[in-house]
Amino acid sequence: MIKTSLFTGALALLGSVTPAVAFGAGVTLNGSGSTLSKPYQEVAIDQFRKAHKDIKINYGGGGSGKGRQDLADAVVDFAGSDSPFKEADLAKAKGGSILYFPILLSPISVSYNVAGVDKLQLSAPVIAKIFQREITKWSDKAIAAENPGVKLPDTAIVVAHRADGSGTTQNFTEYLNGAAKGVWKLKSGSTVEWPSDTQAGQGNSGVAQIVKSTQGAIGYVDLSDAKASGLKYANIKNRAGKYIEPTPAGASAAGDGVEVKDNLVFSALDAKGDKAYPITAQTWVIVYTKQTDKAKGEALKAYLTFLVKDGQGLLTDIDYAPLSKGLQDKALKQVDKLTLP
């Protein structure tokens, strides 16, 4: 992960990366973008190909921003992105109007490493103060107030965040910007101005590695990487005032409570609902409405249908949450909006 993200970053400096070329007959679909949804794309492509041997699909990763840029330049057939296009960028897209297909929800965990503490509850304002270095000890009163009965040590807090620009950072800071309004000062973005006495790691796995190896550390890591590294994670207070554990079920519950626009754009962050896990990110596959190649367009329709329907069963195993039924139906209906020549 470390290697690929940096490598593509370096390549991107030289110009955009050409997607892999397919050999032989059949159709090839190329996609790039979100690294959050890459594990799902990989297992989905694997399964999809069992039924469609003549369709080859490549998904290149590289980050949501790169995916949107590649689609706008029409060098890929679909983009994976954790956030929608900005209006101004959309105007520059070569292929005209686009369609958003939500494919999964992902809980972002707040993972920690404090000896003797196995259960931790945090609310957005406290997380905000920890990450902007206003709370620097685990024994701080604000943390203790949310964790009655837990013996918190005097250990110094080490904050870990992403070194690379990331959709995970974007979602995490957007959550704090909304849920800790008035407390959070670093605003939101793929890179924000972290205090200089914090630590940075490459990718979710890099942050997980810092948390795992540093006593007193805390960091935001997507659930599948947190689990893979064997990290402990906090229960986060949601809008209903309940402390919820990051699980696929909690993320699905967040998906139930969101307001979805007609174009299927929504934000699952800080969603309503008793069981909703509040730091839940979403990710879309974005395609052009007007397809210019008949064979490719048909293949794309088949793959999109698989992603939002049959593929959804693959998600829980890799610690992502499937779409709610309502959202899934809307996405399926939207597949018909693709026009072929």
Next chain:
Amino acid sequence: MNEPEIDLRGPPNYRDRAFAKLTAGAAGLVLLILGLIAITITRRSLPVFHEMGLGFFTTKRWSPPDSLFGALPFIWGTVFTATIALVIAVPISLGVALFMTQVAPPRLAKPLVYLMDLLAGIPSVVFGLWGVLVLSQHFDLGRSFLTAGIILAIMIIPIITSLSREVIDTTPPGDKEGALAMGTTRWEMITETVLPHSAGGLVGAVMLGLGRAMGETIAAALVIGSALGQMTLRPLAPGNSMPAVIANEWGEAQDLHKSALIALAVTLFAMTIVVNLIATGIVQRSMKRGQGT
């Protein structure tokens, strides 16, 4: 120098002409590419200079959500890590070069040359991962200016060594033998004849190493720590350098942020060109002197 001019090339022939044109074309192409790179990146960096002015070079804060981009801490990080790298690499490289040329028997010197070339060919990501696994974790240096400096030092030792070896080899054998004949020790012979003779070339070799250390991207990005706003002399503090920031933030950057990253590339481009020009100048001057012309 009054020899009659004899044209050894024979009568001109279409193959010769084609060959001459082809090679000239290749040479011109390199210049053209360099020029085009300079033009494109400068043009695409303009928006950030429009927004920040020269404050881009003097501002300490880097906050993409605020559209605030100051390169100063990254320029500092680039200079600081490159300096650490030189402090470590220069004595070692000179030592190895002198050993290969003045001390070691040829039987041993030859394999050493191969080994140095091998070290120069290792991809930088390998050094970077080794740095993360060994230096920052095993030796507990963390991710810091020092860790980055050490990795950069290892990466530039082969370059400085091989250039130094070639420069030192240009010392006329007569000078060295003369010194030895006057009863000097080997150490005196090296300090009195070899080093003064090759001083200019050695400076050039070091500066070429400096140029590479400043531009190294992947290895630095992996071990430098990616901390913002660090303007410290503490080597164990995490920091950041220009190439590392570009590699880390490019993928998700948009609009002005992208332009700011390109402006970092322009700054780095300019700095390395200046260092390389100075180095080339010094090396050429000293090479000429070395050949007695």
